[in-house]
Amino acid sequence: MLAALLALAGMPGAAQxxxxxxxxxxxxxxxxxxxxxxxxxxxxxxxxxFRATCIIGAEEPFAEIRIRVGTAGYETGTPVAYxxxxxxxxxxxxxxxxxGGGSGSGISGIVFSVxxxxxxxxxxxxxxxxxxxxxxxxxxxxxxxGIGAMATAxxxxxxxIRTLGAAGTVWERLDDSGMTALLTAHDLVYENGDFQRFLxxxxxxxxxxETSWGYWRAExxxxxxxxxxxxxxxxxxxxxxxxxxxxxxxDWGNVSTGVFAE
Numbered sequence: 001m002l003a004a005l006l007a008l009a010g011m012p013g014a015a016q017x018x019x020x021x022x023x024x025x026x027x028x029x030x031x032x033x034x035x036x037x038x039x040x041x042x043x044x045x046x047x048x049x050f051r052a053t054c055i056i057g058a059e060e061p062f063a064e065i066r067i068r069v070g071t072a073g074y075e076t077g078t079p080v081a082y083x084x085x086x087x088x089x090x091x092x093x094x095x096x097x098x099x100g101g102g103s104g105s106g107i108s109g110i111v112f113s114v115x116x117x118x119x120x121x122x123x124x125x126x127x128x129x130x131x132x133x134x135x136x137x138x139x140x141x142x143x144x145x146g147i148g149a150m151a152t153a154x155x156x157x158x159x160x161i162r163t164l165g166a167a168g169t170v171w172e173r174l175d176d177s178g179m180t181a182l183l184t185a186h187d188l189v190y191e192n193g194d195f196q197r198f199l200x201x202x203x204x205x206x207x208x209x210e211t212s213w214g215y216w217r218a219e220x221x222x223x224x225x226x227x228x229x230x231x232x233x234x235x236x237x238x239x240x241x242x243x244x245x246x247x248x249x250x251d252w253g254n255v256s257t258g259v260f261a262e
Contacts, residue, residue: 021039027164038063051066063158071100096110173237237249
């Protein structure tokens, strides 16, 4: 039986520059149409290295976890005995299978299921790095930097998937056109009392203890802003509650909520 080893180690700098953790969810009043994924990889779905997908399940929700790893010489469906180790002192052995191996079609890797009450989610939240391999001398390594709050949110949302849409606010992630239409020429007041105005010209005014002028745009399905004298653009996922509130989520899972000023 094929053995898959998952442990902790370091990540090459180049991979860190192009890959990040993301938690994406689309909540629908019908739980069967709700989608949640926690992933590490490049922006394109087929470039993911790790992906946890929430499955509603016949009895209890669970996560289907796929990890990209070389499987040359193994057919899809080959049984996998794996051990997942996250320091300090967390080990989770289990059974999975090879997916996308052998014929070369699909994403090569391993797939297994994890319940939402598993201590894995807390271990991911508090871990530093994760290494996975089919053998100890063929290790792939990825960082856990930034996964923290996202791992907890994914666990809690997936556990409550059956009532998530009906229980309260449904936050819909907006695309470029949706963001532009919603924000242009409008003012937001944030939870801490700060104020922001989004001008049609692409300028934005932010008023806190002091007033700052910057730039904003919708690009690649994300809201982005730039604040001189810096020249870097910081980007966020933008969700709308269908009413008067919006929520910005950065790459580390930090959330800022604002309501439109009357």
